[in-house]
Amino acid sequence: MSLPDSTPGGRPPPTVDRTHWRRGAGIGVPVLIAVVILAVGILSGRVEVAGLALPVLLSVAWSLHRRPDAAEPEEGTGRVEVTAGDHDAGAGRIGGRVVWRPGPRSEQLRVTVSAPGHTAARMVLGRRPRATDPAPDAEGGVRAVPVSMRSVRTGRRPVFGVEAVETCAGQVRIRPAQQLPPIAVTVLPTARGLRELPLPPRLQGLTGPHGSTRAGDGGDLRDINLFLPGDRLRRIDWRVTARHAGPGRLTDLYVRRTFATADATVMLVLDSRDEVGADVRTWGDVSAVREDQPTSLDHARDAAATVARSYLEAGDRVGLDDLGRLRRPVPPAGGRRQLDRLRQRIAVSEPDGEPKQRRRVPRLPSGCLIVLFSTFLDDEAMWLAQQWRSSGHRVVAVDVLPVLRLTELDPRQRVAYRIVAMERRDRLAALARSDVEVVRWLADPADPGQPPLDVAMTALARRRVRR
Incomplete structure (x- = not known):
């Protein structure tokens, strides 16, 4: 059975904490029928008609006799x-x-x-x-x-x-x-895939899917150098050695050195302190948002799950922190089980009472890439992103505000929204000036120059800087 859509929705009556049987309305119909048949038989003087009421009365009497205690x-x-x-x-x-x-x-x-x-x-x-x-x-x-x-x-x-x-x-x-x-x-939020992803300024780990600037076991040629203690014999380049050797004698060995591979550490920071819908009139009451209209937190969950899946499938390590709750973040890890763990934590992230002001910036792993998902309707998310950027992290701010509907606002609501929108634009501009890379999760039809997240992430990936 599928429930039909309706905005108001039905509400069941209050709970009745009783378990005893009581008389129902079903007894009234057969009794009424029996009385009518009996009255017709008596008024018409026909006993056979009045006798038709007898089976009905006997059925009612039997039902009452076998009633539960x-x-x-x-x-x-x-x-x-x-x-x-x-x-x-x-x-x-x-x-x-x-x-x-x-x-x-x-x-x-x-x-x-x-x-x-x-x-x-x-x-x-x-x-x-x-x-x-x-x-x-x-x-x-x-x-x-x-x-x-x-x-x-x-x-x-x-x-x-x-x-x-x-x-x-x-x-x-x-x-x-x-x-x-x-x-x-x-x-659970939907986890899609992204084509290209930005990387942190410094890669970590002894192995991984990305090439680093350190010498080690990799695929890209770094240089050719003299054989030193610790070099492997299989890396000896006999052609170069033969060219540098004198006639009839072998003095030095030369080895091919390659760049090492490493993985990236990514921390997802989900701002679950507020949740707003596409209808500005419902911003004071999220329970008024319809079931067929996702909220900003729904977009943030989908975006976080998508980014987590993309990095984990690339072989990187991903962790999660929630700004709405003061608890230990999910440490960075890799693998399929980490994706399932992150999706569960992302799904249960929701506003929990009045947002608490953080007295210090959350400590995240050194040299990681921070992806912040927020609506930026207040200053705290902007301040945290700026502090992380000044600490040397590469920060990508994902704007998850839904595409808004403003046609049904009255004049007072429209003025209030314009003030909030101007403050929000100032925060996004301040983030851009602080070298925080700002992208949108959804493409806004009112801004044709704003690309969706997949295109924006591809552009950021091509601007990556390694150390």
Whole structure:
């Protein structure tokens, strides 16, 4: 069952913490029918017509006779569960399952499933599974129904709130609604690939995918020099040795020396202190952002996962720090497991209360490349980038502000946005003057000269400087 899209979204009623059966509305219809038939028979003087009401009354009496005991223990009631695992934002849908484990007296279940930004969906489940059910379980009559919703958002998302009502004896008896709060699902950011990547000014490590300026075991020729202690015999260049040797005698050996290879250390710095949407009117309340419109933090998560995947696939080491939380950063490492670890940490990064002012600059590995993902709506991210650059790091600032919609702003909101936009432009200009390389994650249609991240990273890679 797929939930239809809707901006307001349905909200289930408050939780009712009771488990006893009570009389349902289903008893009123057959009693009313029996009374009408009996009245028609009596008024018309026809006994056979009045006798037609007898089976209906007997059915109602039998249902009331076999009603569950009012003091029935809770173990005899049915259970409703909602399950959902981690998802990838690239799929565009979040899926889960509603599982009903009926009790001994349960016959039917009325379920209402709600999700943020979607209209609530309703369904009725019978006790016995049918062949059309996606995953029926004949043992105990367990029913499992898949549910899904469309969303482009990432991070920890509350989804699939459920209201369930069990009935028995033809809906003569029902239980008060079971209210299940929305479950939290982790939606992982999409990690794409980039063609070329900038490198830090100084490469580290004894081996790696990049050529360095140190002598060592590599592929590029550095020079030809005399054989010295420590040189390997397989590097002797016999042609050069023969040319320098005198007639009939061999005095010196010459070896071919190459440049060593090394890897790059990259630190991703995610600014999760704020989260804004494309609609400026929702900047004061991120919960008002629609499910089909990614926020700045969604863009930052996708950009960080993309950069992490690109560097890790190139053989470099990548770490992560979050400006929104004062905790130990993820140390730089390489490999597939590091990418999975980074995606999980990036996905759970979110605003945590009022942003805390940092008293000192976070200490990052020496000589690393720092990639900062922020909206630059305040001065702290700009100040940190400038401090890192003055310390000798190469800093790339990725602007993750969404492409904004300004057509529906009133005059006061438009003036307020213009002030914020001017301050933000001043910060980006100050970063450029501080030799911090600024790129955008998304290409802005209003600025045709601004390239997307892939093109901008390629341009930065061709300007790299090695030491």
